[in-house]
Amino acid sequence: MSRGSSFYTPSTLRSLEQERHQMRLAAPVISGYLLRKEARERGTSTRQTVAEPPMVCRDLVVQNALYTGNLEAVKEVFSKGFPADLVIQPQGGAMRWVTDGKVRGLWSLTYEQELTTPLHITAGRGFTECLRHLLLRGAQVNLAPGGTTALHEACEECQPECAKLLLQYSANANAVNEDGQMPLHVCTELESLECAKHLIAFGAVINSHSLDENNTPLHVAARHGLPDHVDLYLRHGAALNLQNDEGNTPLNSACSQPQDHASLERYTRVCHLLVAAGADIHISDTDKQTPLHMACKNVNPDVVDLLLQHNSLVNEMDYGGEAPMHNILKGVAYKVDHEPERIVQALLNYGSIRVWPVALPKVLKYCCTSPRTIEALLNAYDRLKITDAWVEAVPPEVFQKHRKFYESLFALTQMPRSLQHLARHRLRTFLEGRLHRVVPNLDLPPYLKNYLMLAFKGYIH
Structure with a gap:
């Protein structure tokens, strides 16, 4: 019951x-x-x-x-x-x-x-x-x-x-x-x-617990995306890492709350305040989901960047066996205006696991409305075996809307990836897990640094 x-x-x-x-x-x-x-x-x-x-x-x-x-x-x-x-x-x-x-x-x-x-x-x-x-x-x-x-x-x-x-x-x-x-x-x-x-x-x-869910006022303020309330409570000694009945800390509560496009900035401010005050970004809820899992699920790229910059574990698995990359790919179709491609790009640059190549047509089917997401994802591979299943995965109206991109993708059925891309892939493989630390310090032009970090071009080559 x-x-x-x-x-x-x-x-x-x-x-x-x-x-x-x-x-x-x-x-x-x-x-x-x-x-x-x-x-x-x-x-x-x-x-x-x-x-x-x-x-x-x-x-x-x-x-x-x-x-x-x-x-x-x-x-x-x-x-x-x-x-x-x-x-x-x-x-x-x-x-x-x-x-x-x-x-x-x-x-x-x-x-x-x-x-x-x-x-x-x-x-x-x-x-x-x-x-x-x-x-x-x-x-x-x-x-x-x-x-x-x-x-x-x-x-x-x-x-x-x-x-x-x-x-x-x-x-x-x-x-x-x-x-x-x-x-x-x-x-x-x-x-x-x-x-x-x-x-x-x-x-x-300030640290009173609700009787139903064991939430503190800081949990409530974080869940509702109230940065000024969060700042007020922190200044009066609110505890940062108390967990409620679902195992959520205030940071988890902020990351787990569904967010429309207009509220993304508020939740980002809340997370910045909590992390700056010393919130533990590694605490998971009862389903073993970390703040990074939740931020990816709710497609907040600025919060994902914040968590990754503070060493959040990019390949941590929840009880369902899913990593943050799985969560973002599930939400792409519903929140294209949240720039999900930025999250996919960031996860890959921090060493995230990639999608099993056999599953790429399925991913294409559900994420095709965000060609930039597909671009970042596919540029993590040195070769692609494109079949009719790939073409059938993209509805005609989506193909027409993003014609330039999908024509460049499907052209790879008859040609290999460019030498430039192969060189990028080789260097990325060598620096895997260290890209975000090494590339900014390389003595290279900004264009090449951005290219190594999967900058968007609008086509596949």
């Missing part, structure tokens, strides 16, 4: 439904009129005993005042003597599992949503003055009827002023929500940086 799943018998489901029904009947659900009546009967006292449960409010007038941030309406509703610790139960469609007591069951649309409070609503929407009024009226700052605190809500929604106000009123900076996360763990957006600063200033534990 997978993690997070559970098994219920029909009788168990029926018992749970009955219990939930009884709890709903017992909840003190009251209208706006009855709330005001309750307030009058209590006089001016706003104090509640610990044992007294907060009242549940479905009054749309109250909800409208809170959700729109109408300060005057909030002040009028939550006047002196009126309880500020209401539990708001918004009305809306939600799916839940219903059983008829037999084996059968179905998902049914009900009108129950997660419980919230006036503090949560105003904190999450940035209504600072409304939030201040509620706090002055004695609202419990750490109340969490839906499993999360108002501070979590403010941080998750990137509302730094609300987060700071809650902390000033003694909100717990290390409160744990129903997902096992502290407020620092929900700072997952670029705009949440100020929230993170306030949390640390008010005592948030």
Whole structure:
């Protein structure tokens, strides 16, 4: 059974439904009129005993005042003597599992949503003055009827002023929500940086672990590509090489996260910060994948260059028997705009294993949309046995789009590689594993150095 799943018998489901029904009947659900009546009967006292449960409010007038941030309406509703610790139960469609007591069951649309409070609503929407009024009226700052605190809500929604106000009123900076996360763990957006600063200033534990995945805030910031958060946490003593339940360090987390083209630069900055601070680039996850495996899989050439420059092992195998070269070749077709050819070129220059020649037609089939990748890959061989299978591997539309390159490749069916290429191959073979150190120091023109390092020409010769 997978993690997070559970098994219920029909009788168990029926018992749970009955219990939930009884709890709903017992909840003190009251209208706006009855709330005001309750307030009058209590006089001016706003104090509640610990044992007294907060009242549940479905009054749309109250909800409208809170959700729109109408300060005057909030002040009028939550006047002196009126309880500020209401539990708001918004009305809306939600799916839940219903059983008829037999084996059968179905998902049914009900009108129950997660419980919230006036503090949560105003904190999450940035209504600072409304939030201040509620706090002055004695609202419990750490109340969490839906499993999360108002501070979590403010941080998750990137509302730094609300987060700071809650902390000033003694909100717990290390409160744990129903997902096992502290407020620092929900700072997952670029705009949440100020929230993170306030949390640390008010005592948030920098190396706190989430209960579900054992992540630290540094893991979270690295996984979401937040360089300023990473820099902040490192300056406050975040541990670099702690591993979560999947065996990932913060560096592994950054490298393993899927990245679109727009976010490549952010993740590169994160990795530079972590490596510069001393992150171990050789730690692998539970599948024995290193940061280099992951950076190749997600096609981030700048991170691959960084890891290779810091002596990452180019031929390390994971539990599936795959090296970083396998990972990049699998991702070429999906991320051509990420410049996968740069990664193939770099891996080969650092001594990566090559593709078994018999498998080259298959590689051509899946990577043909990136002719530069094919060029770098094929220039690592001194000879190529091109057959009809090679020609058939390239779709006509791809051939037409990159006609010059593929005409030069398929012309090799009738001629050998050039003498120039053979000389390059011989020298590369002699320097294998040392190319990246030796070639830059050779007394050769830049053109020849680039040629030795598989510079792209746009054709095969």
